[in-house]
Amino acid sequence: MKKSLTLVQLYPRDMNIYGDTGNVLVVQKRAEWHGYDVNVIDYNPEDAFPSEVDIVIGGGGQDSGQIKIQQDLQALAPTLKTLANNGTPMLMVCGLYQLFGKFFKTAGGEIIPGINIMDHETHAGPTRLIGNIVTKSQQFGDIIGYENHSGQTFLSKGLAALGQVIKGAGNNGQDASEGAQYNNVIGTYLHGSLLPKNPQIADFLIEQAAINKYGEFTPSVIDDRFATAARKVAISRSR
Amino acid sequence: MIRRISTPLGKGIKTISKLRGGGSALPGLVVEKIDPDFLRRTLSQLPKGVVLISGTNGKTTTTKMVVELLESQGLKVLTNRSGSNFVRGVIASLLESVDIHGKLNADIAVLELDEAHAVHFVKQVAPTYSLLLNVMRDQLDRFGEIDYTAGLLTKIAQATTGAVVLNREDQRVRNIASLTSSSQPPTFFGLSDATRSLFPDDDSLRKPSLSAEPLPPAYVTLDALHGQTATFSIGTQVHTLNLRLSGLYNIYNAAAALALVSKICNETIKTDALLSTLSQITPAFGRGETFSVDGQPLELVLVKNPSGFRLGLSSFNAKNTATMIAVNDNYADGRDMSWLWDVEFNSLREDGVACVSGIRAYDMALRLQYDEVEIGHVSTELEKSLRHFIRSNSGTPKRIYCTYTAMLQLRRELAKFTKVEAI
Numbered sequence: 001m002k003k004s005l006t007l008v009q010l011y012p013r014d015m016n017i018y019g020d021t022g023n024v025l026v027v028q029k030r031a032e033w034h035g036y037d038v039n040v041i042d043y044n045p046e047d048a049f050p051s052e053v054d055i056v057i058g059g060g061g062q063d064s065g066q067i068k069i070q071q072d073l074q075a076l077a078p079t080l081k082t083l084a085n086n087g088t089p090m091l092m093v094c095g096l097y098q099l100f101g102k103f104f105k106t107a108g109g110e111i112i113p114g115i116n117i118m119d120h121e122t123h124a125g126p127t128r129l130i131g132n133i134v135t136k137s138q139q140f141g142d143i144i145g146y147e148n149h150s151g152q153t154f155l156s157k158g159l160a161a162l163g164q165v166i167k168g169a170g171n172n173g174q175d176a177s178e179g180a181q182y183n184n185v186i187g188t189y190l191h192g193s194l195l196p197k198n199p200q201i202a203d204f205l206i207e208q209a210a211i212n213k214y215g216e217f218t219p220s221v222i223d224d225r226f227a228t229a230a231r232k233v234a235i236s237r238s239r
Numbered sequence: 240m241i242r243r244i245s246t247p248l249g250k251g252i253k254t255i256s257k258l259r260g261g262g263s264a265l266p267g268l269v270v271e272k273i274d275p276d277f278l279r280r281t282l283s284q285l286p287k288g289v290v291l292i293s294g295t296n297g298k299t300t301t302t303k304m305v306v307e308l309l310e311s312q313g314l315k316v317l318t319n320r321s322g323s324n325f326v327r328g329v330i331a332s333l334l335e336s337v338d339i340h341g342k343l344n345a346d347i348a349v350l351e352l353d354e355a356h357a358v359h360f361v362k363q364v365a366p367t368y369s370l371l372l373n374v375m376r377d378q379l380d381r382f383g384e385i386d387y388t389a390g391l392l393t394k395i396a397q398a399t400t401g402a403v404v405l406n407r408e409d410q411r412v413r414n415i416a417s418l419t420s421s422s423q424p425p426t427f428f429g430l431s432d433a434t435r436s437l438f439p440d441d442d443s444l445r446k447p448s449l450s451a452e453p454l455p456p457a458y459v460t461l462d463a464l465h466g467q468t469a470t471f472s473i474g475t476q477v478h479t480l481n482l483r484l485s486g487l488y489n490i491y492n493a494a495a496a497l498a499l500v501s502k503i504c505n506e507t508i509k510t511d512a513l514l515s516t517l518s519q520i521t522p523a524f525g526r527g528e529t530f531s532v533d534g535q536p537l538e539l540v541l542v543k544n545p546s547g548f549r550l551g552l553s554s555f556n557a558k559n560t561a562t563m564i565a566v567n568d569n570y571a572d573g574r575d576m577s578w579l580w581d582v583e584f585n586s587l588r589e590d591g592v593a594c595v596s597g598i599r600a601y602d603m604a605l606r607l608q609y610d611e612v613e614i615g616h617v618s619t620e621l622e623k624s625l626r627h628f629i630r631s632n633s634g635t636p637k638r639i640y641c642t643y644t645a646m647l648q649l650r651r652e653l654a655k656f657t658k659v660e661a662i
Contacts, residue, residue, distance in 0.1 A: 227601075
């Protein structure tokens with residue numbers, strides 16, 4: 001029987017603003033190219049959360065979208081926390097990255113509680129941090145994307161950043177950190193979408209999911225020449 | 240004193256910068272600085288006032304249509320046709336139209352303004368009419384959020400002294416109706432049940448149809464569309480006509496233009512002249528504009544955002560046509576490539592894409608790879624790619640989907656092969 005993986009996209013209806021569907025498509029296709037059947041499940045507020053989940057992907061939304069999912073996310077928090085603690089690979093971009101932390105404090109001083117999977121906090125900043133961004137990670141090499149956020153995220157000492165900013169603002173424009181990683185959960189502000197131009201991260205998510213489920217992962221060779229060329233161009237573009 | 244010299248000065252700079260081959264904004268910039276009241280004072284002469292057209296998609300085409308339709312009604316119309324849709328661009332257009340004493344020879348101005356600049360504009364000049372087209376996912380790197388953009392359009396509606404014309408099918412634009420203070424209720428243009436299914440928008444990309452919410456009545460609707468034959472309801476009248484426009488979105492923009500012009504002309508409207516002019520209108524530059532190259536048509540389709548790209552792909556049949564895609568990432572194109580991932584390219588799978596180019600050619604090629612669309616040629620050098628595309632597809636009709644600055648570049652290059660009208 002062919003091996004299969006179940007990918008859940010969190011709140012695609014309300015949190016899909018920066019081409020986050022691109023991340024899902026890339027994981028789905030690459031997993032297929034690595035020899036797996038992929039079952040993609042859209043999870044929206046009040047849906048039944050699937051019982052078997054191998055990868056979770058979530059994106060960014062507008063403020064109005066974040067308000068819509070807020071209550072549901074709190075209800076789902078224990079389930080997501082168990083998955084995260086058990087090593088389920090996840091990718092959370094922008095809005096959901098923020099909500100995976102302790103809280104988001106708005107410009108008006110209102111506290112929007114997060115779900116505490118990652119030990120970080122986000123404060124509304126005075127200006128939007130917008131532009132091309134390049135970061136460096138020991139595990140993934142150069143990570144390339146585009147950022148567009150007003151929230152400034154500060155990681156606690158025990159939480160590792162995903163990368164160090166080479167060009168751009170990153171988590172907060174101050175400490176050169178970008179994103180965060182806890183177990184196999186990756187949080188980041190990068191879109192563009194993130195995974196097409198950073199296939200090493202897509203393959204990491206797939207590999208972890210495969211190992212969790214089948215105890216091993218044998219990758220296929222995928223033609224990444226367009227990704228390599230697109231990375232080169234993106235790095236050369238001005239902020 | 241300034242009032243007397245700013246006009247000749249501005250006109251002088253305009254001539255000089257034209258001789259230098261420079262941009263259209265410099266004279267506007269100078270006049271804006273030395274005579275801040277120029278804009279308001281000049282436009283206040285117009286007996287029928289100022290029409291402002293804004294929204295994410297379709298401003299240029301719709302403005303062109305509104306101008307031609309108003310001219311069909313015997314009005315002298317002033318417009319910022321050069322596509323410089325910033326306040327300075329408007330001033331530059333005015334400088335071209337005023338005489339040396341600052342007098343305008345026109346009845347009405349129809350101005351296309353970018354959402355953010357429109358808000359600056361309405362602080363100086365209250366429009367008599369406004370037409371708000373849509374709020375789509377575009378240029379989020381500039382405006383941040385769609386809801387913010389909707390807020391900009393609301394400010395335009397609130398500053399409008401007369402009729403506000405709104406797109407009924409766009410939820411965010413429709414909602415502006417409840418936020419306007421104008422004494423007259425807004426006028427809507429819209430689609431019918433039959434044509435609505437042809438228009439995917441950003442929200443319905445993910446959401447089931449929003450039809451649960453009752454829609455307000457629309458004065459003009461696009462009821463049916465078969466190729467370039469369209470049926471519109473205008474008030475209680477139904478008209479079917481053949482158009483020279485192609486593309487769903489262009490034809491829906493015609494409904495917007497009809498609603499606005501009906502509102503401006505009211506009972507005095509000459510319907511025959513209106514419809515015969517509409518049937519002759521050609522698309523604005525780069526918006527489905529067709530050139531003849533080596534005896535074959537070559538069509539430029541401007542794509543700026545996911546919904547526009549999706550509509551383009553569903554409007555034009557890929558069969559027996561060589562396709563090229565050119566994606567740049569300059570400011571006017573949108574710098575973030577995320578949007579390409581919100582467009583499905585499955586419709587190009589059967590015939591493939593002959594050529595991919597532009598600064599972000601490899602981002603586009605990468606996007607096509609994940610939809611398993613075959614690609615002939617990829618290069619970031621746009622001019623070379625265009626020549627290659629034309630050479631290697633002689634004897635076949637061609638279509639190029641292109642972002643804004645890629646479109647300008649392509650038109651310049653195409654002028655070497657064929658007749659290209661100056662913008």
